Amino acid sequence: MSLFEGRDLLCVRGERNVFARIGFALDDGQALVLRGSNGSGKSSLLRLMAGLLRPAKGTIDWDGESIERDTAANNRRLHYVGHLDAVKPSLSVSDNLAFWSALCRGQIKEDAVRRALARFGLAMLADIPARMLSAGQKRRLALARLIASPASLWLLDEPTIGLDADSIAVLRESINEHLGEGGLAVIAAHGELAIKGASDLDLDRAAALDVADVLQ
Amino acid sequence: MSRFALIVAHELKLAFRQGGGASLALGFFVLAGALFPLGIGPEPGILSRIAAGVVFVTALLATMLSLERLFQGDFEDGSLDLLALSPLPLEAVVLAKCLANWLLAGLPLLFAAPLLALILHLRSDGLITLFAAMLLATPTLSLVGAIGAALTVGARRGGVLLSLLVLPLFIPVLIFAVAAVDAATQDLSARSALLALGGFLAAALPLAPWAAAGALRQALE
């Protein structure tokens, strides 16, 4: 039995079967890379893992217990970075990050925020209103959340979009450091992250739609 | 600072940095209230008869205006995902947002209401009851309105739809609030009406965040 496990997952969004019979298993220090074309369900699977979406069938367990059992505890142990950056344009860069970091920790820790901004190259921009940031900088601000407060499980949905090569390298280092400390990561990517030792899950190859079933 | 207080402070900070919001509701309140004498005529006898009703109907509409963006902005930029994933239960997040909305919109209305009532010639012995009724009614309006705001997140024509959904639910609050003030101006006891308002608030405090959180989870699926 692995630490983070999903079995026989059926995902239905709207009236559409996104994927069926998907499973995964991850332990401390392991990473899973999700591959597949657009619409294959990478984002949906990440949302299932986060608990934002409930599977129509199947279970997702953490340490043997369903993640639906205790949503507060589940939320505490994960970081989710989706397609959107959750950046408020009228607040400064550091205010943006400080809010999310404090919400996760339950208290304000300014040095952690500063360190996270520095890691992602935003230290000089800390007092700038976020509306002035470029798309890549906003992405880095969103990713800085990963470092600003601790969490065991990182769920990243195409994190490298809008990032230049240097930033991708920083992200890769951060992920490797996180894995090295025993953290887990599930990343939907189109291929450039190259995390060592990561296992693959290709949602295109897995059974996606059973049209015959749907039409009876 | 507790997580709850953190969210309230964050909402207040955002409102002050972004501007608009609360002052819009307040401006609408006074303007719409002032339309009535223009439409009906300035005769004090008629105005004082309808003053309580006008104050509460316009307060109700103004509150609704302030609710349109309660969750929509967060939904559009991805913050709602993160709020749903925070260690604080989503119900508490909703309550925090309702409190912030009330501080920004309901509280100014609370203090503007007696002024509007005065220019509409409400008998002065109704003013204190008006204040008390507004104090009990405006938080209930924020809470019940939050359910509508949560249901219409991401909907087409969300603003107009919100009005259609939420105005029928506001009617009991409206009826008892006006009844309280009318009773006071007629030297009768406003106690039962105010108790009813208090009852609505007490029921809305746990139930509205629960329903709104359920609706938000659906929006995030």
Add this chain to the structure above:
Amino acid sequence: MHRFANPARFLRMSTAIFPWIAALTAICIGAGLYLALFASPPDYQQGESVRIMYVHVPAAWMALFVYTLIAVASGIALVWKHPLAHVAAKAASPIGACFTFIALVSGSLWGKPMWGTWWVWDARLTSVLILFFLYLGHMALMNAFEDSSRGERAAAILALVGFVNVPIIKFSVDWWNTLHQPASVMRLGGPTIDPAMLRPLLLMAVGFTAFFFTVLILRMRAELIARKIRIARMARVHGEPEWTRAAPGGAA
């Protein structure tokens, strides 16, 4: 797939009972109308115009009955996720709205000979008007989203919230009415109902109920077929196109 196992059974069952329920509708409404318009006595106070009651009162009953049904279906949909519950709520809502509208119009027509005005803000008519708005809100929310299943789920929550509020609204409106019309005892329908009037009333009520279920079956079947079409179209859109199955590690 569990979601569609039941609709097949529903479609079979509904085909079987449909002719019976349609016949029941025709018989009850036919007999009810005959009794209402010809064979029952005029009211001692209102004369012949009381006959509108035979449409107004059952329509008002149906308005509330259908809303209750929608609330129950919504509860079942949210808690047990039965696949037909959303379909039933979606199909029932416009029918309930029509009954409410009929109740409002017939109530208005009834009031004209009695009070000389086309509308009167008495407790019942006002409550029915608010119920009408609740129906409109339900239908609007149901159709307000690109993703129809989101609309169904949101409307289900709204139906439950509205249902909880119905007694509160009724209580408030009654209270409001007694505040403003303390001396009025003129209730639409009179203090007691003569048994000769009760029979056509009940017949019409049963007839309206049968009518509701007849139309509900038709609408649910239509909705299920529309659903199948939507899903088939989506399958075509999201089915894997050949060109993504390129060489392994191929370019985007």
